[in-house]
Each structure stands twice: as C-alpha cells, then as structure tokens.
Amino acid sequence: MATDIKDAAHAVEAAAVMKLLPARPRLLALGEPTHGEDTLLDLRNELFRQLVEEEGYLTIAIESDxxxxLIxxxxxxxxxxxxxxxxxxxFSHGWxxxxxxxELVRWMRAHNDGQPASERLRFAGFDGPLEITGAASPRQALTALHGYLSPRVDADLLPCTEQTLDRLLGADDRWTDPAAMRDPSRSVGRSAEAGRLRLLADDLVALLDLQRPHLLTTTSRDDWDRARLHGRTATGLLRYHYWMADTSPARMTWLVGVRDQMMAHNLLAVAARRPALVHAHNGHLQREKSTMRMGGRTVEWWSAGALVSARLGEGxxxxxxxxxxxxxxxVDTPPPDTVEGLLYALPADRCVVDARRLATALGDARPAPRVSPWFGYSPLDPAHLADSDGIVFVKDALQSRRRPQ
Known part of the structure; x- marks a missing residue:
C-alpha cells in the first residue's frame, strides 16, 4: 500500500493538478483545512501564477466579501x-x-501593468457581506442596483424611488445588530419594511433582466456584471435577514445554506466570464454535504462547491x-493510521495526490478519522476521499508572518 500511495503523489504544480482532471475546468477549487496560514497562501499564490502562465486562467476568487x-x-x-x-x-474577516x-494583490497589479484589458487578471470575493456576528445592511447593494437602473430605464418602470428605499431601510445598525445572531427577536428581517424591500429587490432584479438587451448596448459588460452582483447580494442579504428572525429549528440550516447559496451564485457568475482558481475552506468547496454541531443539534446543508458542481459537472x-x-x-504529527499520517510518511514536504487512486489503494480498510486538538483546523474525512479530484498535502504549516486583527 505504501508504494501505491507514493506512486499517486506528485510535485505541487499546475501541470500535475491538471493531469488529474478530464479537461480544464471553468472553476478549479483549491480548499484549505484552516484559515490564515501563510504557508498555504504562498502555495496558493504559486499555483495561481502557474495557472495564469501555463493554463490561461485569468481570475482568482477567494472567500471574502x-x-x-470590487475595491x-x-x-x-x-x-x-x-x-x-x-x-x-x-477584504473581510481580517484577510x-x-x-x-x-503578495497576491501586489503580484496581480504588477502582472497587469501594460497588459491589454482582455489579458488582465481579475480578482473576486465570492462570500456574501456576512460575518460570524451577523450580516450587513442591504443598503449598499440595493442603492447601487437602483442607481445603475434609474438613469438607463424609463422612470415609470422603476418599482420605487431611492427615497423609498432609504425610508424602508432606516438606520443601518438595525440590520447589523450582533445580538440578532443569538436572539431572533432582535432581527428586523421579518418586519413590514423588510418584507416590502424583498419585493422591491425582486422587481429591481427582474427589471435588470428584462432590460438586458438595452442595458448591454448602453453600458459596459463590467458595469452590467456589477449590477447583477448587487442584485444577487441584495436579494441574498434580505433572505438571510429573514431567516435571522426565524424561531423554528430550521433557522441555522437556512442561514448556513443561504450563505453557501450566495457563494455559489457568485462563483457561477465568475465561471460565466473566465476560468478561475477558487480558494476557500474545504468545507465550502467540497461536493459532499456539510455538517456541524450547534446548540446540541447537527446542522446539515449543501456547500457552495456541491451546488456549483451540480450545475457545472466537469466544469x-x-x-x-x-x-x-x-x-x-x-496540531502535532498526525497519527500514522490517519490519511494525514499516511501522507506525512511520504518523503516530500508537499505533494499532489490522486484522491481517487488513493481511495482505491486503501480499499475498504479506510484510515481512522483524525481528531484535531484545535477547533480552527478540520482534518480530511476518510469516507469522502473519492469525492475530491485531488489532495494537496503540506507537511508543516509554519508560523504566519502576520495574524488578522
């Protein structure tokens, strides 16, 4: 078995990753088992550079607002x-x-200097404007969408004025109250004003689609795409706030599900333009169902990766x-009877492994799940090895050069 595992491992290079795949995907998702480790960010940066130079990738999308x-x-x-x-x-979340x-942003700017617009690299955050403590006000997204439409379509078609939006939104701190995450009664998501805003947001997004032929001839594709982003974000945020105010047992399932749905919609929009490298937590990119324990209950939902995979297939x-x-x-040396322990025994400090070949080599004798002593790190689930197209293994994550504030 050790020989089979060693034969399935290769140097971490774009070419090695591509050899695992039937064709170049529209979205190549690189997961990480923990956030904020510069060892993993440096590896991501190098892989992205290779994908740009060797495979024609032009966009990177990361788990950020x-x-x-857009900034x-x-x-x-x-x-x-x-x-x-x-x-x-x-960036959100202190990233x-x-x-x-x-270094990623600096390199992308330097790379783009002097390049024609069609060959320049693009950056996208694909998370919603969401933090652990709550969600943003829908004001920015709604007013930007209205501001895009109002000078370009017949005023009689607009479902409301900007003043109406402002009145219904009220003070932003009504929406961002961190107490609402634990106390649904503090949320404004099911107020009469929020209900009216959901209908208006739906009509504004519908108007954007109804006027698409006209808008694409009178505005740039970038402006159109940003209007669509603002529309998706407005409706997603209003849906998220609606479920923040819910008191049923389904509340958390809806909240985590809506967040990953917002991620998925943003990734599909990225995929429609250019091939992209996606970087986020393994849990947001995996194909299998996501689970977590919260409040004594197990919450299950489909991740962004599962939703996108169902739409794009081999893309x-x-x-x-x-x-x-x-x-x-x-987090010290992994036990030898875990997936990480088997990979740790390989001579290379980092490698790309054919996940399906590894699963076949292990057969029915799957390794034991690794148990992490630190809540911020999620080991691989041995039962789902074959659900990924490959594994990048890194022996040691070194102390990061700077932690988020």
Whole structure:
C-alpha cells in the first residue's frame, strides 16, 4: 500500500493538478483545512501564477466579501487606489492583514501593468457581506442596483424611488445588530419594511433582466456584471435577514445554506466570464454535504462547491488541502493510521495526490478519522476521499508572518 500511495503523489504544480482532471475546468477549487496560514497562501499564490502562465486562467476568487472585493479588483485591473488602503478596505474577516494576500494583490497589479484589458487578471470575493456576528445592511447593494437602473430605464418602470428605499431601510445598525445572531427577536428581517424591500429587490432584479438587451448596448459588460452582483447580494442579504428572525429549528440550516447559496451564485457568475482558481475552506468547496454541531443539534446543508458542481459537472473541480502539523496551534504529527499520517510518511514536504487512486489503494480498510486538538483546523474525512479530484498535502504549516486583527 505504501508504494501505491507514493506512486499517486506528485510535485505541487499546475501541470500535475491538471493531469488529474478530464479537461480544464471553468472553476478549479483549491480548499484549505484552516484559515490564515501563510504557508498555504504562498502555495496558493504559486499555483495561481502557474495557472495564469501555463493554463490561461485569468481570475482568482477567494472567500471574502463580494462587495469589498470590487475595491481589490479595481486596483489589480486598473491601479485604482493605494495598496495599503486596498488591503484594509477590500477584504473581510481580517484577510487583508495576511502577507500572503498582500503578495497576491501586489503580484496581480504588477502582472497587469501594460497588459491589454482582455489579458488582465481579475480578482473576486465570492462570500456574501456576512460575518460570524451577523450580516450587513442591504443598503449598499440595493442603492447601487437602483442607481445603475434609474438613469438607463424609463422612470415609470422603476418599482420605487431611492427615497423609498432609504425610508424602508432606516438606520443601518438595525440590520447589523450582533445580538440578532443569538436572539431572533432582535432581527428586523421579518418586519413590514423588510418584507416590502424583498419585493422591491425582486422587481429591481427582474427589471435588470428584462432590460438586458438595452442595458448591454448602453453600458459596459463590467458595469452590467456589477449590477447583477448587487442584485444577487441584495436579494441574498434580505433572505438571510429573514431567516435571522426565524424561531423554528430550521433557522441555522437556512442561514448556513443561504450563505453557501450566495457563494455559489457568485462563483457561477465568475465561471460565466473566465476560468478561475477558487480558494476557500474545504468545507465550502467540497461536493459532499456539510455538517456541524450547534446548540446540541447537527446542522446539515449543501456547500457552495456541491451546488456549483451540480450545475457545472466537469466544469468544476475540487482539490482539497490537507496538513500534517500546525505546531503553533498545537496540531502535532498526525497519527500514522490517519490519511494525514499516511501522507506525512511520504518523503516530500508537499505533494499532489490522486484522491481517487488513493481511495482505491486503501480499499475498504479506510484510515481512522483524525481528531484535531484545535477547533480552527478540520482534518480530511476518510469516507469522502473519492469525492475530491485531488489532495494537496503540506507537511508543516509554519508560523504566519502576520495574524488578522
């Protein structure tokens, strides 16, 4: 078996990853088992450079706020803004503080300098404007969508004025109250105003689609795509807030499901334009159902990767990343009877493994699931090895150069 596993492992290069796949996917998803490790971000950056130079990939999409991501995209595409401000304002979840992300943005801007527009790299955040403590107000997305439509379509077709939106939205802190995550009664998601906004958002998105032939002749494709992004985000946020106010046992299933649905819709929009590398937690990109324990209950939902895979088929590929150690977080050498332990015994510090070939080599004698002593790291599930197209294994994650604030 050791020989079979060794034969299934190759150097971490774009060419090795592509050999695992039947064709070049529209979305090549690279997962990670934990967030914020610069060892993994550096590996992602190198793989993206190779995909750009060797395979024609032109976009990277990461697990960060889709609206903030527009700031990063403007910078890498046209040089708008300053790097320090872009890193501070263009990322959610503190991701802008990591050296690996800063190096990615710096390299993309340098690469694009002097390139024709059709050959420039693009950046996308594909998460919703959501944090662990709650969700953003739908104001930015709704007003941007209305602002795009109002000068371009007959005023009689608009379902409302900007003033009506402002009145119904009210103060933004009504929407962002962190107490609403644990206390549904604090959410405004099922208020009369929120209900009216959901209908208006639906009509604005419908109008955008109804007027598509006209809008595509009077505006740039980038402006059109951004209007669609604002429409998706507005309706997704209003749906998320609606379920924030729910008191039934289905509340958390809806919330985590809506978040991954928003991710999936953003990824499908990215795939419609250009081939892209996607980088996020393994749990958001896997094909199998996601699960977690919360409040004494098991919550199950379909991840963004599962939703996208169901739509794109072979146009979506998922490569999971597995780690041996994260010693600065108390994750030491993996037990030898786990998947990570078997891979840790290989001579290379990092390798790409054919996941299906590995599953076949292991047969019915699947390794034991690894148990993490640190909540921030998720080991591979041996039962789902064959559900991924490959595994990138990294023996040791070194101390990151900067932690998020």
């Amino acid at each position: 889709c609206l903030r991501g 990063v995209d403007d910078y890498v595409f046209s040089g708008t803004g300053a790097l320090d401000e872009v890193m501070e304002q263009g 802008g503080a990591f050296a690996g992300n800063r 979506y590929a998922f490569v999971a990343t597995a780690l041996g150690t994260i010693r600065h977080q108390g």
